[in-house]
Amino acid sequence: MFQDKDHIKFKDYQLEDFLTDEFFIQWVKNPNENTTHFWEKWIEANAQKKEIVMQAATFIRSIDYQEKHLMKNEIYLEVFEKIIRVDLKEVSQKKNSIIPFHWKSILSLRNIAAILILTFCSWIFYSLAFKRSIVKEDPIEWITKVNRAGIKTVLTLEDGSRIHLNSSSKITYPNRFSDTIRSVLLEGEAFFDVAEESRPFVVDLGKAQIEVLGTTFNAKKSSENKLEVALVSGKVKVNDRKGNQVMLMPSEMLTIQADGEFHKSKFDSLEIIGWKDKILVFRDDDFITVKSKIENWYDVEVKLSGKLSTTWAYTGNFHDESLRNVLEGIKQTSKIKYKINGKKVELYN
Amino acid sequence: MNIDPKKSSEAKHITLHSQEIVRIFESKSDCEIWxxxxxxxxMAFNYLYRIxxxxxxxxxxxFSRDSSLIQDSIQNIFxxxxxxxxxxxxxxxxxxxxYRSIQREIIKNLKATTKRDQINSSALENSFKIEISPETSFIQSETNSLRKTKLQNGIDQLTCKQRKAxxxxxxEELSYNEIAQIMDFKEVKTARKLIYRAIxxxxxxxKPAK
Known part of the structure; x- marks a missing residue:
């Protein structure tokens, strides 16, 4: 790798020669195995130069900007969004109103770069430690909870976080969290009330991850691979696989389409999270939506005999009502009659 | 509640997407990332932005203390x-x-708002101030502390170009070649000379006083 002539070349070096040598600076600032090996041997062989080398190295390391301006987290994200947004605007005009973003910092006055390096280092460190601990300690067991149609459950995790799991949904979580991260996997829909603490809580939705410290939000991954994250309180950060990241403020909802396109909007909290309080909500829903909501809520099969006008839509809320009462409600405003036969519901007009 | 053993091996490897991207690109050369x-x-774009x-x-x-101007410049470049x-x-x-891009962008934006001569003289002459950071070996003793002050004074005497270089x-650990390009020198040796004279x-x- 390094020739003898290199050894000789540096022999006559004076302070200013070291200070103007790119190879020397590279070693001082970014030592690697090769350069370290070379310079250690060289100093050993040229002990009389050791002091000069030390002086040069100290000088190189001490040169720094007098004025430092750290890019605050909110500025970092705001500029990022503006860059991303330019492309999106050209591609399509969303009918959903894109609301202006109000950024607030979760980590104000800190350098993003420093955080990245720190998190990365600690991640390496912990992932090493974690791998080792898998061998030694009890392995972490992953628990999967599946709700079929008609079933809703509430579970409490080891850290005190509560999860309302909706019908036809599945959640996978460890029996105990690691020291660094609390992570769960979600298919379907769940409402999270995350206990606040220092370990980040991550909901993995496959193509995106929701990362929070302590907050309440609703996450939904539909079968068409569309994601919706609606924030009730606190702050959440959503990262997709490509590294796009979006921060949500309370009462904002992020929708990520199957093709990866995303936008933010306001949301009607009853419509989005009424389900966890046993409120079945219809909002100007077409027949397909009404049908799938009823099927999912009551674990029944809904069939339509006859025809509905294409503009048919239904709006209504039912708090913890029986299937019969819901159908009765629909009948009264929509002139649709119903028959219940066990697990089958027939609608007709 | 059922425990699904098949799921466990898959689920254990949840890593944050953001860290995953840094992991993928940090070992790649600039050329490959670009x-x-x-x-x-x-992902490569997101990595570039992150770093x-x-x-x-x-x-x-x-170049400027105007935060929104700098934000706009970064935005425009990307x-x-x-x-x-x-x-x-x-x-x-x-x-x-x-660095070359942002420099050009900021100066272009500054020109749009300020008179040209003002940028060249007063605004930029005070830029690229250097501070000797508290390296342990410099501040161990009183003599070292005195040396540090002298060195700082010496640095303050340098021209703006020398400080920047x-x-x-x-x-920033840039090469002579890169510095020459950033500073608009036709030849790399101009950058070498500039730094050599400063040193x-x-x-x-x-050097410690003996």
Whole structure:
């Protein structure tokens, strides 16, 4: 790798020669195995130069900007969004109103770069430690909870976080969290009330991850691979696989389409999270939506005999009502009659 | 509640997407990252933004104290680069390339708002101030503390160009070649000379008094 002539070349070096040598600076600032090996041997062989080398190295390391301006987290994200947004605007005009973003910092006055390096280092460190601990300690067991149609459950995790799991949904979580991260996997829909603490809580939705410290939000991954994250309180950060990241403020909802396109909007909290309080909500829903909501809520099969006008839509809320009462409600405003036969519901007009 | 053993091996390896991206790209050369970005790799763009937006911000402040102007400049550069994907030329040193870009962008924006002569003289002459950071070996003793003061004084005597070159060379770890390009020198040796002269004038303050 390094020739003898290199050894000789540096022999006559004076302070200013070291200070103007790119190879020397590279070693001082970014030592690697090769350069370290070379310079250690060289100093050993040229002990009389050791002091000069030390002086040069100290000088190189001490040169720094007098004025430092750290890019605050909110500025970092705001500029990022503006860059991303330019492309999106050209591609399509969303009918959903894109609301202006109000950024607030979760980590104000800190350098993003420093955080990245720190998190990365600690991640390496912990992932090493974690791998080792898998061998030694009890392995972490992953628990999967599946709700079929008609079933809703509430579970409490080891850290005190509560999860309302909706019908036809599945959640996978460890029996105990690691020291660094609390992570769960979600298919379907769940409402999270995350206990606040220092370990980040991550909901993995496959193509995106929701990362929070302590907050309440609703996450939904539909079968068409569309994601919706609606924030009730606190702050959440959503990262997709490509590294796009979006921060949500309370009462904002992020929708990520199957093709990866995303936008933010306001949301009607009853419509989005009424389900966890046993409120079945219809909002100007077409027949397909009404049908799938009823099927999912009551674990029944809904069939339509006859025809509905294409503009048919239904709006209504039912708090913890029986299937019969819901159908009765629909009948009264929509002139649709119903028959219940066990697990089958027939609608007709 | 059922425990699904098949799921467990898969689930254990949840890593944060953001960290995953850093992991993928940090071992790649600038050339490879740039090519990936040019080909439309969104991850490569996100990596570039993650790594370079904060340092461009810091660098930009050497030219102007107007935070929104610097934000706009960073934004414009990335929007421009994204729009040119597929036809970007090779870049061997991303930091050097982006520093040149932001410098040009900020000065262009400054010119739009200020009179030309004002930018050249007063505004930029005070930029690229250097501070000797508290390295342990410099501040161990009183004599060292005195030396540090002398060295700082010596540095303060340097011209703006010399300071800028030293910062790019030592703090930013850019090569003579990159520095020459950033500073608009036709030849690399101009950058060498500039730094050599600065070092010669500081030499007596770097060496300990005997």
């Amino acid at each position: 090519t990936a970005f040019d080909k439309g790799d969104e 370079y937006a904060p340092i461009l911000y810091q660098y930009g402040f050497q 929007i421009y680069l994204r729009s040119k994907r597929g036809e970007l030329s090779e870049v061997a040193n991303i930091k050097g390339y982006l 030293l910062l790019l060379f030592y703090q 010669t004038s500081l030499k007596e303050f770097i």
